[in-house]
Amino acid sequence: MSKIRGLPPAIRDPGPGVELGVENGLLCQLIHSPEFNLFSDSVVFESTFIQVTKQGNWMDAYERSATIILGVTSSVPSLPLPNILLMANVTWPQGPFSTCSTLGAPVITLSRILPLKYVELQIYDRTQRILRVRTVTEKIYYLRLHEKHPQAVFRFWIRLVKILQKGLSITTKDPRIHFTHCLVPKMPNSSTETTPESSRPASSQSSETIMLLAAERAGSSVLDLSNRHRFSEDRYTDTKTDNSSNCKTASPVASLIGMPMRATLIHSLWEQEDSCETLLQAPVASSLGDNFLGP
Amino acid sequence: MAYAYLFKYIIIGDTGVGKSCLLLQFTDKRFQPVHDLTMGVEFGARMITIDGKQIKLQIWDTAGQESFRSITRSYYRGAAGALLVYDITRRDTFNHLTTWLEDARQHSNSNMVIMLIGNKSDLESRREVKKEEGEAFAREHGLIFMETSAKTASNVEEAFINTAKEIYEKIQEGVFDINNEANGIKIGPQHAATNASHGGNQGGQQAGGGCC
Numbered sequence: 001m002s003k004i005r006g007l008p009p010a011i012r013d014p015g016p017g018v019e020l021g022v023e024n025g026l027l028c029q030l031i032h033s034p035e036f037n038l039f040s041d042s043v044v045f046e047s048t049f050i051q052v053t054k055q056g057n058w059m060d061a062y063e064r065s066a067t068i069i070l071g072v073t074s075s076v077p078s079l080p081l082p083n084i085l086l087m088a089n090v091t092w093p094q095g096p097f098s099t100c101s102t103l104g105a106p107v108i109t110l111s112r113i114l115p116l117k118y119v120e121l122q123i124y125d126r127t128q129r130i131l132r133v134r135t136v137t138e139k140i141y142y143l144r145l146h147e148k149h150p151q152a153v154f155r156f157w158i159r160l161v162k163i164l165q166k167g168l169s170i171t172t173k174d175p176r177i178h179f180t181h182c183l184v185p186k187m188p189n190s191s192t193e194t195t196p197e198s199s200r201p202a203s204s205q206s207s208e209t210i211m212l213l214a215a216e217r218a219g220s221s222v223l224d225l226s227n228r229h230r231f232s233e234d235r236y237t238d239t240k241t242d243n244s245s246n247c248k249t250a251s252p253v254a255s256l257i258g259m260p261m262r263a264t265l266i267h268s269l270w271e272q273e274d275s276c277e278t279l280l281q282a283p284v285a286s287s288l289g290d291n292f293l294g295p
Numbered sequence: 296m297a298y299a300y301l302f303k304y305i306i307i308g309d310t311g312v313g314k315s316c317l318l319l320q321f322t323d324k325r326f327q328p329v330h331d332l333t334m335g336v337e338f339g340a341r342m343i344t345i346d347g348k349q350i351k352l353q354i355w356d357t358a359g360q361e362s363f364r365s366i367t368r369s370y371y372r373g374a375a376g377a378l379l380v381y382d383i384t385r386r387d388t389f390n391h392l393t394t395w396l397e398d399a400r401q402h403s404n405s406n407m408v409i410m411l412i413g414n415k416s417d418l419e420s421r422r423e424v425k426k427e428e429g430e431a432f433a434r435e436h437g438l439i440f441m442e443t444s445a446k447t448a449s450n451v452e453e454a455f456i457n458t459a460k461e462i463y464e465k466i467q468e469g470v471f472d473i474n475n476e477a478n479g480i481k482i483g484p485q486h487a488a489t490n491a492s493h494g495g496n497q498g499g500q501q502a503g504g505g506c507c
Contacts, residue, residue, distance in 0.1 A: 034481055035301060035353065037373075085335075114335035115366055137332045 020153055022047055026108045027069045027088050036110065039073045039084065045160065046071030047153055048090065049143035052130065067091075068143060069108065070133070072116065072160065080168065085119050085133075087112040121161045129154045131161075299348040302462055303355065303479035304455070305370055305403075307395050308380035309388040310359035313414040316445035317380065318356045321455050326446050333358045336370055343456055345463050351483070352459060364398075371402035375471070375479030376410065376458045381429075383413045383442065384421040389428065396436060404477055406470055410439045410458040417444040 017023030028044035030036065051066040067090035072082040089109045114135065124132035129145040145154050306314045315330045315337065322339040339354040355374070357367045371377075377399055381388040392411070399409060413429040426442055433440035439457060443450040462480070465471045471478045 034476075037476065109340075110338050112335060112337050118334050118363075135334055137334055139331050139334075 017043075017045070020150065020156075022153055022156060025069070025071075026106075027071045027086055027110075028073075030088065030108050030110055031073075031086065038113075039075060042074045042077045044071045044073040044086065045082070045156070046086070047149055047157065048146040049131065050146060052142050052144045054142055067106075067146070068141075070131070070143060081164070083116050085112075085114040085116050086110065087114070116164070121157075121164055123158055123161050126154075126158070131157055296342060296351075297349065298342060298351040298483035300463075300466070300473070300483060301351045301353055301481040302375045302459055303353050303373055304376045304378060304458065305355045305357060305374040306378045306380060307357055307367065307399065308359055308378075308412075309382070309385075309391050309395075310361075312359065312380045312382040312385070312388050313445045314359060314378075314380050315356050317378070317412070317414060317443065317451060317454070318354055320445045320448050320451045322354070324448070326448070328446075332360060334363060335366065341455075343459055345456070345460055348463075349483070350459055350463070352455060354455075368398055368402050371399060371407075373477055373479045374403050374407055375462050376408045377403065378410050378412055378454065378458065379438070380412045380414050381424065382415050383424045383426075383429075384415050384418050386423040389413075389424045389432075392432060404479070406465060406478060408439070408458055408461045408465065409436075410441065410454055410461075411436075412454055413440075413442040414445060416442040416449060417447050 015023065022045055023043055025044070025046045027046045031038045031044065032040050046069055049068050049070055051068055069086075069088040069090060071086040071088075073084045073086060074082050075084055087110075089111050090106045091109065092106050093104045118136045120132075120134045122132040122134070124130045124142060131143045131145070133141040133143060145157070306318060308314055310332070315333055316326060318337070318339045319325060319327055319330075322341050333356060335358065337356040339356060341352050341354075343350050343352060355370050357363075357370055359367075379392065379395055379399065381392055383389075396409070399407070411429060411433045413424060413426065429442065430440050432438070439461060441450050441454045441457070443454050445451060462471070466473055466480065471480055473480045473482055
């Protein structure tokens with residue numbers, strides 16, 4: 001293991017995730033590029049999808065099919081579960097005389113970053129390999145896994161959805177434990193996320209707010225949005241093997257030990273419900289729950 | 296397309312003031328009256344030219360909704376410019392500017408250029424905030440100010456481009472350290488090989504292979 005730690009990245013075994021195109025893919029390269037430089041220490045699990053509609057026989061949502069890369073990642077690698085959803089559009093620049101066989105290289109454009117706590121992922125149609133992505137604002141996407149992906153990739157998504165819904169053994173299910181990041185449900189009467197009443201804009205009373213709150217509550221009860229941000233630890237267990245010293249491993253304890261202060265700060269900025277609380281409550285350590293202390 | 300600099304912008308302000316519409320008007324030159332509530336960040340990009348140099352604006356459109364406020368704070372990091380938007384037909388959106396400004400000042404670098412925008416200037420009959428009030432607020436807090444209409448495109452180009460000019464001037468004056476990424480400025484790719492990986496007016500990353 002120590003030998004591998006010293007090897008340059010090019011010599012390391014890329015792992016099955018890379019070979020299947022779900023790790024270190026185009027979206028990962030884009031957000032880690034100097035242009036965005038986001039979540040640079042975290043792996044990205046990603047796949048290409050075609051946006052489809054619910055109508056008819058899963059015709060493409062647009063006349064020209066909309067190709068989307070969907071990915072999940074963590075604001076810091078030590079989180080046991082992902083907390084960020086990434087969406088990027090894929091387009092092929094075309095000249096007036098282009099044909100399908102003469103299209104240029106695809107252009108990947110990052111379109112959205114969403115905190116996973118505001119998103120529900122659901123396997124909508126296993127046979128058609130369709131994923132349903134629903135936000136708390138009731139924006140719904142039906143995404144069919146691209147045909148280029150083998151069935152194993154869809155099984156990864158099934159597993160991810162299951163883990164997001166049900167969690168892992170290392171993630172606490174105890175709602176009494178207060179966390180400051182999105183892995184944990186907001187208690188219905190909790191006021192930790194908001195600013196004081198006096199500084200809250202009046203617009204928070206708008207119909208959008210009511211809709212959002214209703215959606216959030218519905219999500220908490222029906223969809224278990226609040227308790228479902230579970231990371232595919234198993235996936236990393238599968239792929240990390242001898243690479244556990246890699247800074248991009250998702251092993252929580254290993255990552256925690258070497259986690260730089262900058263990462264902690266970024267994590268707290270991305271995840272904080274209350275900036276003061278975050279600094280006091282060591283969110284990353286607490287996210288490990290009693291497992292952090294060991295058996 | 297190659298660029299000399301990349302500036303990161305963030306658009307902030309109360310929900311419903313027209314942040315996403317301003318972005319759409321600037322990047323796509325179109326107006327969409329009904330827009331989904333923004334969550335997290337939505338991205339836009341456009342190339343502009345200042346002083347003969349190609350500059351790419353990477354624009355982060357954020358959620359104005361109060362419930363997303365704590366998350367929005369995380370997006371200020373590394374922004375070179377901010378568009379702080381209020382709705383001239385809603386006094387409350389103007390009253391909340393101080394809170395937004397405090398957030399922006401607290402979570403961004405001190406040199407970030409802030410453009411105050413009074414949007415929906417086409418709705419003169421419903422105006423609740425005088426232009427002079429916007430000007431006074433901007434003067435008091437050291438901001439640039441414009442009134443815009445995302446619907447008619449009035450002053451939209453100017454708002455984005457004038458912000459970039461201000462950033463560019465600060466670079467020329469040495470105020471911004473362009474080698475410090477925290478300032479929200481990146482120097483563009485210098486060689487052809489790297490240029491090939493950035494394509495389209497919207498920016499992004501090109502990948503090998505085709506669809507068929």
